[in-house]
Amino acid sequence: MKKIFSARNLFILLAAACIVVIFMFSTENSGESSERSGGLAYIAVRLLHRNYDSLPKCEQKTLLGSADHIVRKLAHFSIYAFLGACISFAAGRRKLISRGTFIALLLSSAYACTDELHQHFVPGRACSLKDICLDTAGAVTGILAAFIMIGIADRLFRPDKVDS
Numbered sequence: 813m814k815k816i817f818s819a820r821n822l823f824i825l826l827a828a829a830c831i832v833v834i835f836m837f838s839t840e841n842s843g844e845s846s847e848r849s850g851g852l853a854y855i856a857v858r859l860l861h862r863n864y865d866s867l868p869k870c871e872q873k874t875l876l877g878s879a880d881h882i883v884r885k886l887a888h889f890s891i892y893a894f895l896g897a898c899i900s901f902a903a904g905r906r907k908l909i910s911r912g913t914f915i916a917l918l919l920s921s922a923y924a925c926t927d928e929l930h931q932h933f934v935p936g937r938a939c940s941l942k943d944i945c946l947d948t949a950g951a952v953t954g955i956l957a958a959f960i961m962i963g964i965a966d967r968l969f970r971p972d973k974v975d976s
Contacts (some may be wrong), residue, residue, distance in 0.1 A: 820902050827898035831923060834891055838927050842936025842947035846880070849887065853879035859919055888943055895956030896920045905966060920951030 839847070851912035857864055857879045864872060897918050903912030924947035 820904060823898045823902035827895060827902060828896060830891065830895045834895070834927055835930070836921070837887075837891075838931050839903070839934060841934055845937070848878070849880050849883045853883045856883065883923070885946060888946045889953070892920060892947040892950030893954035893957070896924065896951030897941060897958040898954075900955040900958035901962070905962055913955060915957070916955050917948075917951060919950045924951070925950055953973075 837845070837848075843929060853876055857875055861875065863868075864875070866874070899916040900913065903916055906912040921944075924944045927947070928939045928941075928944050931937040
C-alpha cells in the first residue's frame, strides 16, 4: 500500500509541475512564444527538409510558418497528454469508465479552459476554443495511455491475479 501511496504522490507532484510549466508558457507574450516555437520549427524544418537553404525565401517562409503551426499544436497536445497521464496515474488502478477517469478528464479539461482564459489577458495572445479541444484531446490520449500502462503493469507485476 505504501508503494501506491508514494507513486500517487509522485504523479500528483508531476501533474502540479506540468501545470506550472503550462502556466509559464502561457504568460509569454506573443513575441516570446513565437520565438520559442519558431526556433523549434526552424530546427525541425532543417532536419526534415534537406534542401531548405536552396528554396526561394518565400517558400522558406511558408514552410517555416506551417512548421511553426504544427510545433505549436503538438506542444498543446503533448503537454496536456502528459498532464492527463499524470492525473490518471495518480488515480491508480480502476476501470476505464470510472470516477477516477472522469475526474482526470475533468481536471485536465478545466485547466485547459482556465489556461486559455489566462492567455486572453496576455499581450498578443488569444483565447481559442480550438486549443481547448486540442488540449482535451491530448488529455484523453494521455489518460488512455496511462490506463493501458497501468493494465500492462498490473498483469506483469501481479502474478497472483489469474485470468478466468
